Amino acid sequence: MPRERPRPPPFESAWLERSLNRYLAWGLVFMVLLLAGFIAYRVREPGLRRDATRAQTTSYTAIGTQIFAASCAQCHGKNAAGGGSAPTLNSTQFLKNTTDDQIFALVSGGVSGTEMPAWNLDYGGTLTGEQVRQVITYLRSLEPHAPSVPGWRQSAKATP
Amino acid sequence: MVEIDPNKLEPGRTSVDHGLTARIKRSDPWRSAFRHAQIDTPRGRALQSFSNVFLHVYPVKIPKRVLNLRYSLRLGFIAAVLFGILLVTGIYLMFVYTPSVGSAYGDMQNLKTGVGFGQLIRNVHRWSAHLMVLVVALHLVRVFYAGAYKKPREFNWVIGVMLLLITLGFSFTGYLLPWDQLAYWAVTVGTNLVHYVPLVGGRLQDLLIGGPQVGQNTLLRFYALHVAVLPMLLALMLTVHIWRVRKDGFAVERTSVGTFSEAATERPAGAAPAAESMALAAPELYGGRVRLLGVVDRESITEAARPVDDTVFTWPHLLVRHVVVALGTAAVVLGLAVLFSAPLRGLANPNLTPEPAKAPWYFAGLQELLSRFDPLVAGILLPGGAVLVLLLLPYIDRNPDTRASHRKVAIALFSLLLAIAVILTVIGTFFRGPGWQFIAPWTHSYIEF
Incomplete structure (x- = not known):
C-alpha cells in the first residue's frame, strides 16, 4: 500500500538539488572503484604471495648457506654432510622426521649434554630469530637430494 | 530526551504509518538512540546538526560559496x-x-x-x-x-x-x-x-x-x-x-576593504544580542571578538534583518x-x-x-642544500629559520588586506621561497645519483617511494 505523504514545498533552489545529486553519483562511482580495487588485489594476491614466498626462500637459502658455513659447518660438516662431531643434518632421517618448529627450538635453545650451544639471541646466542629461520630454510633446501644416513645421530668423533 | 512529535515538524503529515520500519522507528530503543525522525524541512535539516555530536563540528548553515x-x-x-x-x-x-x-x-x-x-x-x-x-x-x-x-x-x-x-x-x-x-x-x-x-x-x-x-x-x-x-x-x-x-569564523565574509572581517557570517546583521552588547560594553574584556557561534539559532533572530539569505544547510x-x-x-x-x-x-x-x-x-631538498653549503647553514640555520618565519608569519605580515593586489610583497617573497623549496626537492629527489652526482631521471631513477 503506497504511503500518502504530501511533499513539502521546495525550500531550496533546483540547482542545489542537482549539484547534490551529481555529488551522490560521484560517491557511487568512488564506492565502485574502491570495491573494484579490493577485488583486483584479492584476485592478484595468491600470485603475489607465491612470488614473494619464492623470492624469500631464495634469499633465505642464500643467507642461510652463509650462516651455516660460518657457524655450523665446524661440527655438522661442510654442506651439513656430517663428518664432524655432530649429527649429519642433510640426511633424510633427520629432515623427514623433524619439523621446522622443532629445528627452531633445537637451534635456538641448544641441546643439553652435547656440544650444541643455544644460538638464539634470546638464549644468549649470536643469531636473531630471523637468522635461525634462514638456516632452517637452507636445511630444507637440501631435502630433495638428501642421502639416507642410518647412523646420522652418531658423529665421526663420537664413535670410538 | 526531548520528545519531538514528527507530525508537528511535518505539517502535511496526518496518517500514522503501520509499516515495520515505521514501527521500529517509533520504538523506544530506536528513539533513544536516534532521538528524532529524519524530516526534510528546513527545521528538520537544522535538527540533524543540533542533535548529532559528529555533525556538531559543522555550523548548521554555511555560505553557498563554501x-x-x-x-x-x-x-x-x-x-x-x-x-x-x-x-x-x-x-x-x-x-x-x-x-x-x-x-x-x-x-x-x-x-x-x-x-x-x-x-x-x-x-x-x-x-x-x-x-x-x-x-x-x-x-x-x-x-x-x-x-x-x-x-x-x-x-x-x-x-x-x-x-x-x-x-x-x-x-x-x-x-x-x-x-x-x-x-x-x-x-x-x-x-x-x-x-x-x-x-x-x-x-x-x-x-x-x-x-x-x-x-x-x-x-x-x-x-x-x-x-x-x-x-x-x-x-x-x-x-x-x-x-x-x-571559533575564529567559519567562512568569514570578505568586506569591501578586503579584510577577513570580524563581522563573521555568524553575526546577525541588525540585532545586537546579549553576548555582543556585553562585548561592546566591555571591549577590553572581550577584545570586541565575541560572536554568537552555536549559542543562538541564528535564523530565529536574523530572518527579518537579512536581505538575501546566501546560506544553505550543512546537512x-x-x-x-x-x-x-x-x-x-x-x-x-x-x-x-x-x-x-x-x-x-x-x-x-x-x-x-x-x-x-x-x-x-620531503627532506631531499634539505639534503640537496647540504651538498652545497656548510652543514650548520644548510642543515640548521636555513630550515630552522624557515620554520620560525612560517610559525610567526601572521605576526610578521601585519597587513590586514587579503586581496592579492594589495599584498604583492608577501606573495612574491612566499612564491620565491616556495619555488626554491620545490626545485631543491625535485633536484634532490629525481636528479641525484651515486656520489650525489647530477643524473637525468629518465636514464635511471634512484628514488623509491
Missing part, C-alpha cells in the same frame, strides 16, 4: 581523511609488527607472504603517508595565498604549521620501521643533521637514536613516537585546529560533499596501493652504504 570545490579545494579535510586512513591501517600493521631489529624485517616479509591483505594495507599506509605530507603542505600554500592566516586566525595558522611539523615527524619515524636498507640509511642521513645543532647537537642526536649509530634503541624510540606520542599530539592539535576554524549539502571527497581520497589511495607496492630492499646493514643514500623525498 560548497564550491574551488573555495578550499578541501585540502584540510583530505588531510584529515588521510590521517583517518593512516590510523586504521596503522593499527592493522601494529598487529603483525614487532619493533625489534631481529624480527622487524621478517615481519615486513611476512606481510608479503603470509598476512591476508598485508601488503595492500602496507601499501595504503605508505601512500597515505606520502600524500598526507603533500596535502598538508598544499593546504598551507593555499591558506597563504588566500590570506586566511590574517586576523582573527593568526593562532590557527601557528597550530597548522605545528601540524605540518608533526606530520613530517610521523612520516620520518615511520620510515625507519621496515628496517630495510632504504629505511636505515634514510634515517641515518636524516638524524645526522641533528648533530649540527649548535651546543646540544651531539646530545640531541644521542637522545633521538639512543646510541652511536641507528640500532635497536632507535627502532624502539621511533616506534614509540610513531604509534603513541605523535598520534596523541596530532589528535590533540587537530582538535584545536578544527575547533578554531569555527546534507556540505556533509555529502565531504563524504564524497573522503571516498574519492580513499579510492585514489587504494588505486595507488594496488598499482604500486611499497618498496622493501635488503635487510638493514650498517656496514653497507647504498649509493646514493637518500633521505625521504
Whole structure:
C-alpha cells in the first residue's frame, strides 16, 4: 500500500538539488572503484604471495648457506654432510622426521649434554630469530637430494 | 530526551504509518538512540546538526560559496581523511609488527607472504603517508595565498604549521620501521643533521637514536613516537585546529576593504544580542571578538534583518560533499596501493652504504642544500629559520588586506621561497645519483617511494 505523504514545498533552489545529486553519483562511482580495487588485489594476491614466498626462500637459502658455513659447518660438516662431531643434518632421517618448529627450538635453545650451544639471541646466542629461520630454510633446501644416513645421530668423533 | 512529535515538524503529515520500519522507528530503543525522525524541512535539516555530536563540528548553515570545490579545494579535510586512513591501517600493521631489529624485517616479509591483505594495507599506509605530507603542505600554500592566516586566525595558522611539523615527524619515524636498507640509511642521513645543532647537537642526536649509530634503541624510540606520542599530539592539535576554524569564523565574509572581517557570517546583521552588547560594553574584556557561534539559532533572530539569505544547510549539502571527497581520497589511495607496492630492499646493514643514500623525498631538498653549503647553514640555520618565519608569519605580515593586489610583497617573497623549496626537492629527489652526482631521471631513477 503506497504511503500518502504530501511533499513539502521546495525550500531550496533546483540547482542545489542537482549539484547534490551529481555529488551522490560521484560517491557511487568512488564506492565502485574502491570495491573494484579490493577485488583486483584479492584476485592478484595468491600470485603475489607465491612470488614473494619464492623470492624469500631464495634469499633465505642464500643467507642461510652463509650462516651455516660460518657457524655450523665446524661440527655438522661442510654442506651439513656430517663428518664432524655432530649429527649429519642433510640426511633424510633427520629432515623427514623433524619439523621446522622443532629445528627452531633445537637451534635456538641448544641441546643439553652435547656440544650444541643455544644460538638464539634470546638464549644468549649470536643469531636473531630471523637468522635461525634462514638456516632452517637452507636445511630444507637440501631435502630433495638428501642421502639416507642410518647412523646420522652418531658423529665421526663420537664413535670410538 | 526531548520528545519531538514528527507530525508537528511535518505539517502535511496526518496518517500514522503501520509499516515495520515505521514501527521500529517509533520504538523506544530506536528513539533513544536516534532521538528524532529524519524530516526534510528546513527545521528538520537544522535538527540533524543540533542533535548529532559528529555533525556538531559543522555550523548548521554555511555560505553557498563554501560548497564550491574551488573555495578550499578541501585540502584540510583530505588531510584529515588521510590521517583517518593512516590510523586504521596503522593499527592493522601494529598487529603483525614487532619493533625489534631481529624480527622487524621478517615481519615486513611476512606481510608479503603470509598476512591476508598485508601488503595492500602496507601499501595504503605508505601512500597515505606520502600524500598526507603533500596535502598538508598544499593546504598551507593555499591558506597563504588566500590570506586566511590574517586576523582573527593568526593562532590557527601557528597550530597548522605545528601540524605540518608533526606530520613530517610521523612520516620520518615511520620510515625507519621496515628496517630495510632504504629505511636505515634514510634515517641515518636524516638524524645526522641533528648533530649540527649548535651546543646540544651531539646530545640531541644521542637522545633521538639512543646510541652511536641507528640500532635497536632507535627502532624502539621511533616506534614509540610513531604509534603513541605523535598520534596523541596530532589528535590533540587537530582538535584545536578544527575547533578554531569555527571559533575564529567559519567562512568569514570578505568586506569591501578586503579584510577577513570580524563581522563573521555568524553575526546577525541588525540585532545586537546579549553576548555582543556585553562585548561592546566591555571591549577590553572581550577584545570586541565575541560572536554568537552555536549559542543562538541564528535564523530565529536574523530572518527579518537579512536581505538575501546566501546560506544553505550543512546537512546534507556540505556533509555529502565531504563524504564524497573522503571516498574519492580513499579510492585514489587504494588505486595507488594496488598499482604500486611499497618498496622493501635488503635487510638493514650498517656496514653497507647504498649509493646514493637518500633521505625521504620531503627532506631531499634539505639534503640537496647540504651538498652545497656548510652543514650548520644548510642543515640548521636555513630550515630552522624557515620554520620560525612560517610559525610567526601572521605576526610578521601585519597587513590586514587579503586581496592579492594589495599584498604583492608577501606573495612574491612566499612564491620565491616556495619555488626554491620545490626545485631543491625535485633536484634532490629525481636528479641525484651515486656520489650525489647530477643524473637525468629518465636514464635511471634512484628514488623509491
